[in-house]
Amino acid sequence: MTGKDAPSAPEVSEARARASGGSGGDGGGLRAEASRGPRLGRRHVLVGLAGGGLALGCPMGAGAAQAPQSNPATDAPDGTGRGASRQPFHGLHQSGIVTPRPASGLMVAFDVVATSPADLETLLRRLTERIAFLTTGGPVETRDPRLPPVDSGLLGPVVAPDDLTVTVSLGASLFENRPWLGGLAPRRLTRMEAFPNDALEAGLCHGDLALQFCANLQDTNIHALRDILKSMPEFLVPRWMQEGSVPVVAHAPGAPKESARNFLGFRDGSANPDAGDEALMDRVVWVGEGAGEPGWATGGSYQAVRIIRNFVERWDRTPLREQQRIFGRQKDSGAPLDGRTEADLPDYAADPEGAVTPLASHIRRANPRTAEAARHLILRRPFNYSNGVTRSGQLDQGLLFIAYQADLEAGFISVQRALDGEPLEEYIKPVGGGYFYVLPGVRDSGDWLGRSLIDAVKQSQAQPSPTPGSHTQEG
Amino acid sequence: MRMMTLKQALATGTLLAVAGLGAPLLAATQEVTLDLVEPITDYKLYVSDRTAQLVEDTGALVAAIHAGDLEKAKALYAPTRTSYEEIEPIAELFADLDASIDARADDYETAEKDPAFTGFHRIEYGLWVEKDTAAIAGYADRLMADVKDLDQRIAALTFPPETVVGGAAALMEEVAASKVSGEEDRYSRTDLWDFQANTDGAKKVFELVRPLIEPTDPAFVSTVQSNFDDVDQTLAHYRTANGFEDYEELSDQDRTLLSARVNTLAEDLSTLRGKLGLD
Numbered sequence: 001m002t003g004k005d006a007p008s009a010p011e012v013s014e015a016r017a018r019a020s021g022g023s024g025g026d027g028g029g030l031r032a033e034a035s036r037g038p039r040l041g042r043r044h045v046l047v048g049l050a051g052g053g054l055a056l057g058c059p060m061g062a063g064a065a066q067a068p069q070s071n072p073a074t075d076a077p078d079g080t081g082r083g084a085s086r087q088p089f090h091g092l093h094q095s096g097i098v099t100p101r102p103a104s105g106l107m108v109a110f111d112v113v114a115t116s117p118a119d120l121e122t123l124l125r126r127l128t129e130r131i132a133f134l135t136t137g138g139p140v141e142t143r144d145p146r147l148p149p150v151d152s153g154l155l156g157p158v159v160a161p162d163d164l165t166v167t168v169s170l171g172a173s174l175f176e177n178r179p180w181l182g183g184l185a186p187r188r189l190t191r192m193e194a195f196p197n198d199a200l201e202a203g204l205c206h207g208d209l210a211l212q213f214c215a216n217l218q219d220t221n222i223h224a225l226r227d228i229l230k231s232m233p234e235f236l237v238p239r240w241m242q243e244g245s246v247p248v249v250a251h252a253p254g255a256p257k258e259s260a261r262n263f264l265g266f267r268d269g270s271a272n273p274d275a276g277d278e279a280l281m282d283r284v285v286w287v288g289e290g291a292g293e294p295g296w297a298t299g300g301s302y303q304a305v306r307i308i309r310n311f312v313e314r315w316d317r318t319p320l321r322e323q324q325r326i327f328g329r330q331k332d333s334g335a336p337l338d339g340r341t342e343a344d345l346p347d348y349a350a351d352p353e354g355a356v357t358p359l360a361s362h363i364r365r366a367n368p369r370t371a372e373a374a375r376h377l378i379l380r381r382p383f384n385y386s387n388g389v390t391r392s393g394q395l396d397q398g399l400l401f402i403a404y405q406a407d408l409e410a411g412f413i414s415v416q417r418a419l420d421g422e423p424l425e426e427y428i429k430p431v432g433g434g435y436f437y438v439l440p441g442v443r444d445s446g447d448w449l450g451r452s453l454i455d456a457v458k459q460s461q462a463q464p465s466p467t468p469g470s471h472t473q474e475g
Numbered sequence: 476m477r478m479m480t481l482k483q484a485l486a487t488g489t490l491l492a493v494a495g496l497g498a499p500l501l502a503a504t505q506e507v508t509l510d511l512v513e514p515i516t517d518y519k520l521y522v523s524d525r526t527a528q529l530v531e532d533t534g535a536l537v538a539a540i541h542a543g544d545l546e547k548a549k550a551l552y553a554p555t556r557t558s559y560e561e562i563e564p565i566a567e568l569f570a571d572l573d574a575s576i577d578a579r580a581d582d583y584e585t586a587e588k589d590p591a592f593t594g595f596h597r598i599e600y601g602l603w604v605e606k607d608t609a610a611i612a613g614y615a616d617r618l619m620a621d622v623k624d625l626d627q628r629i630a631a632l633t634f635p636p637e638t639v640v641g642g643a644a645a646l647m648e649e650v651a652a653s654k655v656s657g658e659e660d661r662y663s664r665t666d667l668w669d670f671q672a673n674t675d676g677a678k679k680v681f682e683l684v685r686p687l688i689e690p691t692d693p694a695f696v697s698t699v700q701s702n703f704d705d706v707d708q709t710l711a712h713y714r715t716a717n718g719f720e721d722y723e724e725l726s727d728q729d730r731t732l733l734s735a736r737v738n739t740l741a742e743d744l745s746t747l748r749g750k751l752g753l754d
Contacts, residue, residue, distance in 0.1 A: 111731040111734075113731060146754050233735060
C-alpha cells in the first residue's frame, strides 16, 4: 500500500546516522583476540601438569610439589582459583576432562539445526572461535549503544578466563539423522537406554551436541553459555540443562587432598583413576589410534552424563551404619570399611563373604578390584545439583554425574550394569542425561573443533564408491 | 487482503512525535525519523485495519457464545485471535487491556480458578475444557468491550517509531518464548495460528522498513528474508483447508527448526532499531 495520506517528507540529507552493526546472522561474532594475559599464579603452574602440560612451560619437577593421592578430577576445589587463572584451550585433547575440576559446572545439550556439512563446519568453527575467546579472556567488543550490546556484560567490560573450560561433544542422534555423516559415528556411541532403576524424562535426555562448562564461578559458565547462544542461534536449540557445584574445601599444604562430598554426604571419587597420570589416561580415557574407532575420533573420549536425583530426606533418615554398608565406605573419612583413610584400598580377598564390605555395596559392585575390573575403569568428574523442591515438597537434589572413558561399553555401561539392583537404588533415581562423544582437541590456532570429522565427510563425499554402512552394535 | 477501513482520524492525524530522544542523537535521529514517516504511516493503516477486523471477528465469536453454539464458537476462536496477535506489540502498549484480553492462566496465582482471569484464554478454557458457553457469556461481553476500547485507544495513538520498529523483534520474542513451546493455546491447541500471526506481524514491519536498510546492508535483509521464508514454508506443512493443524502434530524436527529460525530472527531483528538510528 502507498502512504498517499502521509505528510510528504521533506528532503533528507545524504548523511544518515547508520548504526554500525554486524551484518545479519553474524550475531556480533567477535574475533578471539589473544590479549596478553596476567602472569600465571602458582596454583596454575601446579595444576598445569594435569592438563597434559600444555603450553604452560612449567618444569616437570613442579610435580614433586603435588601432594600424594591428589586427583585433579575429583579433589575438592580449594578456593584459591582467581579470575585471571586460565585453562589451556589448545592441545591434543579438549580441556575439561583431566583438567582440575573447579567449583561450578554446567551441562547443556542441544538439538542441532545443520542440514549440510557446510552448516556443521560453520557451527564448529564458530564454537571454536567463541570458546577460544571465552577461555582466554579479554575486553569485550563494544558497538553503537543504539544496538543491543554484543556481550551480556555479566563479567563486566573485560572477560576474566576464571579457569573456564568448554568441552564439546556429539550425540548419536547427530549422526543418525544425517546421511552425510553415515559410517562416521564413533563405534560405541549409542542413544542412552534406560537401566532398570531409571525413570528417564524425555525432556532431560539425549541431544545432538552437548557443552560442558566448568569454571570457578557460576557466572563465568552462564556468561559463556549466553555468549555461545547469542553467537549461533541458527544452529543450536537448547534441549536440557543442568547446573552443578562442588564444595570448595580449603586445602592445608602438605596434607593429602580430599575428594569432595556428594549430596548424600559421602566422598565421591575416592577410587577414581589419577587424572594426572598421562599414561593411565591414555589407556582409560582417551581414544587412541588402533582402537577400532573412525580415524577422525582419535584424541576424543566417550562422555556419559546422568542426572541422578537423590532422595535426601529419606537418606538423612537412614541409620549411619546402614548408609555406610550401602556405600561400602565410612562417611566421615571416606575410608573403606576395612581401612583408616580415604586412600586405603579395600582388601576384598580377606572379606570374600562381604562381612565387612557387603558384596552389594556401591564401591564393591562398581569396582570389585579384580584384574577384570581394571578393564572397566572410568574417570568420574561429577557435580552436585540442587533444583529447588518437588511437587511433593521434597528437595530436588542429586548428582550431575559425568564420566569419561575410551570405551563406553566397557566403561560406564558395564559399571552401571554391575550396579543394577544395588541397595543404593532405593535412595537414587536417574532421570536424565545422555551419551556423547567428546571431539578431539584443537591443536593450534589454525585448527578447529571437529576439523577431522568434517575432513572425513569431505573425503567420503569425494569418493562416490559406496562406503560401508554404520557399524552394528553388539548388545 | 481485506478491504481497509480507513479512519477519519488517520487521514488527517499527525503520526510522529519525536520526543524523549537524547540530545546528542537528536539531529541524526530526526533525519532518520523523517525517512520513517512513510513506513510508520503505512503501519498505522495496517494496524487500524487489523483492529477493525478484530472488532468484527470478536463480535461473531461473542454472538456464537450467546447463541450457545459451542462448535461454532470453537471454530471462530483461533481466527478471531489472529488480528490481535499480528499487532501484539501495539496492543501491549495498553497493559491493562492486554492483560484483560490475552493473559494466560499462569499469570494468576490460582490459574484458571482466578476470577481475574479473563479474555481469550478464559473463553478458550470455557469452550474446550468446561464445554459450557453459558458459563463464559460474561467473559465474552467483557472481551467485546475490551476489544472496542482497544480499537478506540489505538485510533488515538501516536505511534512511537521505536515501538513500531522494535515490534518486529518483540513479536519474534513472543513466538520464541511461548508459541514454539505450545504454551499459549493450551486448551485448544491452536498455537500454530498465533505462530503464523506473530510472524506475519513481524514480517509486515520488516517489509515496511526494508527499503531503508537494503542499500546499506543487503546481507542482513536477505538473511532475515530467508529466515522468514523458512518459517512460512515450515508452517505451510501444517495448513488445513481452514487454518492449521493441532499443535501436537508439529514434529520435533520442525519444532527445532522453527525454534532456531525464530531465535535467529529475534537476534537479527533486535538490531533493526539501531540500524534505523532509533534509540
